[in-house]
Amino acid sequence: MRSVIALAVCAWLGASAAQAADKLIIGTEAGFAPFAFVDSSGQVVGLEIDMGNAICKRADLECEWNNVPWDGLFTGLDAGKFDAVIAGVTITEERKKRLDFSEPYFTDAFSVVAPKGSGLVASHEGLKNMVVGTLTGTAVSGFMKEHWADVERRDYPSWDEAWVDLTAGRVDAILGYKSQMVTTYLSKPENSAKYEIVGDLDDPDFPPPQFGIAFSKDNHPYMSKIDEALASLKADKTLDGIIEKYLSGQK
Numbered sequence: 001m002r003s004v005i006a007l008a009v010c011a012w013l014g015a016s017a018a019q020a021a022d023k024l025i026i027g028t029e030a031g032f033a034p035f036a037f038v039d040s041s042g043q044v045v046g047l048e049i050d051m052g053n054a055i056c057k058r059a060d061l062e063c064e065w066n067n068v069p070w071d072g073l074f075t076g077l078d079a080g081k082f083d084a085v086i087a088g089v090t091i092t093e094e095r096k097k098r099l100d101f102s103e104p105y106f107t108d109a110f111s112v113v114a115p116k117g118s119g120l121v122a123s124h125e126g127l128k129n130m131v132v133g134t135l136t137g138t139a140v141s142g143f144m145k146e147h148w149a150d151v152e153r154r155d156y157p158s159w160d161e162a163w164v165d166l167t168a169g170r171v172d173a174i175l176g177y178k179s180q181m182v183t184t185y186l187s188k189p190e191n192s193a194k195y196e197i198v199g200d201l202d203d204p205d206f207p208p209p210q211f212g213i214a215f216s217k218d219n220h221p222y223m224s225k226i227d228e229a230l231a232s233l234k235a236d237k238t239l240d241g242i243i244e245k246y247l248s249g250q251k
Contacts, residue, residue, distance in 0.1 A: 022060065022061055022062055023061065023062045023063075023064055024056055024059075024061040024062065024063055024064065024083050024084065024222055024226075025064045025066065025081070025082050025083045025084075026052055026063060026064065026065050026066065026082060026083065026084050026085070026086050027066050027068055027072075027073045027076050027077060027081070027082035027084070027085045027086075027087065028044070028048065028049070028052075028065055028066070028067055028068075028073075028085070028086055028087045029067065029068065029069060029070045029073060029087045030044045030046070030067045031070075031158060031159075032046075032087065032088045032180060033046065033180060033183055033184045034046055034047050034179065034180070034183045034184075034246040034247060035047045035048040035087070035088045035179075035180075035211075035246075036048050036049055036067075036086075036087060036088070038067075044065060044067050046246065047106075047242055047243060047245070047246040047247070048086045048087070048088070049065065050242045050245070050246075051086070051105060051233070051239060051242050052065070052086050054229075054233055054238060054239075054242065055226055055229040055230055055233065056229075058228075058229035058232050058233065059222070059225040059226060059228070059229040060225075061222060061225065066081070066082060070087070070136075070137055071136075071137060073085050073087055074098075074099075074214075077099075077214065077215075077216050078216060080216070080219055083215070083219075083220070083221065083222055084213050084214065084215055084220070084222070084223075084226065085213070085214040085215075086213050086214075087214075088177070088211050089101075089211060089212060089213075089214045090138070090139035090209040090210065090211060090212075091104060091210050091211070091212040092139050092142070094142065095214075098217070099214045099215060099216065099217065100214070100215040100216070100217050100220055100223065101212035101213065101214055101215070102212045102213035102215075102223070102226060102227055102230055103212065103227065103230060103231070104210035104211060104212050105211055105212065105213070105230060105234075105239060106179075106210070106211045106243065107208050107209070107210050107211075108177045108178055108179050108208065108209045108210075108211065109177075109178040109200040109201070109208055109209070110140060110143075110175060110176070110177065110178070110200065110201040110206050110208070110209060111175075111176065111177070111178040111181055111197045111199070111200050111201070112127070112132075112173050112174070112175055112197065112198050112199055112200075112201070113166070113173060113174045113175075113176065113181050113185070113186070113195055113196070113197055113198070114166075114172065114173040114174075114195065114196070114198050115166075115194060115195055115196075116193075116194060116195060116196050118172070118173070118198065120172065120173055120198045121198065121199060122198055122199030122200060122201050122202075123199075123201070123202075123203065124147075124148055124151070124203065127148075127151050127172075127173065127175075128150060128151055130151065130152070130172040130173055131152045131154060131170070131171045131172050131173075132144070132151055132152065132153055132154070132171060132172065132173050132174070132175050133154050133155075133156055133162035133165055133166060133171040133173070133174045133175070134153055134154070134155055134156070134162070134174070134175055134176070135155065135156060135157075135158070135159055135162065135176065136155040136156060136157055137155075139209055140175055140176060140177070141153065141155050143205060143206050144175065146205075147203075147205035147206070148205075154170075154171055159174075159176060159180065159184070159185075162174050162176070163185055166195070167194075173198070175201075177209065178197065178200060179247055181197065182197070183246070183247065213226060213230070
């Protein structure tokens with residue numbers, strides 16, 4: 001009897017361990033609508049949340065989402081607190097030195113938002129004598145710092161704060177992700193009446209941003225399963241449906 005009980009306990013412990021191993025712990029930042037944001041009921045929702053949950057379902061994993069500030073995402077990934085980060089992370093050559101990435105799941109554009117009638121042009125020359133707002137720690141800020149050192153850049157902890165300074169006239173324009181600028185700000189009539197996208201950047205130093213799922217180079221046990229699941233979502237157009245849900249008419 002004892003041996004039977006012992007076998008049963010071992011089987012239970014083994015099943016528990018397997019169950020724990022099948023949980024994918026994801027870091028995100030719910031301040032990047034429409035990709036991840038907090039809805040009126042306090043739930044974290046968005047394009048990436050739907051996509052991540054669909055990936056987990058295809059890969060037979062359990063998603064556990066952790067909403068943390070942007071500057072804590074990659075330190076958390078390095079520390080092993082997350083298995084992956086899904087948070088509008090632009091794939092860049094600099095980041096690939098530190099992180100591994102899935103295939104891109106979304107291609108956006110870098111857009112310049114300014115007051116209507118400003119006459120600004122979405123180019124280096126067009127912004128050279130302007131003050132441009134960007135988001136701290138993003139590819140936008142990094143590209144500007146590296147390639148447009150002669151353009152005055154103001155980094156903000158959030159796009160909301162950049163938008164406040166644009167409306168107050170403390171910056172001349174915002175350089176950000178088109179999907180978010182349209183969905184979060186220009187979709188509101190009071191904003192679209194006064195502000196507009198003056199253009200998308202067409203500059204070899206600013207390639208169109210491609211978002212990928214980020215993994216630690218040292219620890220990514222589920223990366224291959226996630227890649228397979230993501231490829232499956234692309235192949236049967238499920239991912240297209242999720243993108244259309246949140247970005248109808250934009251892509």
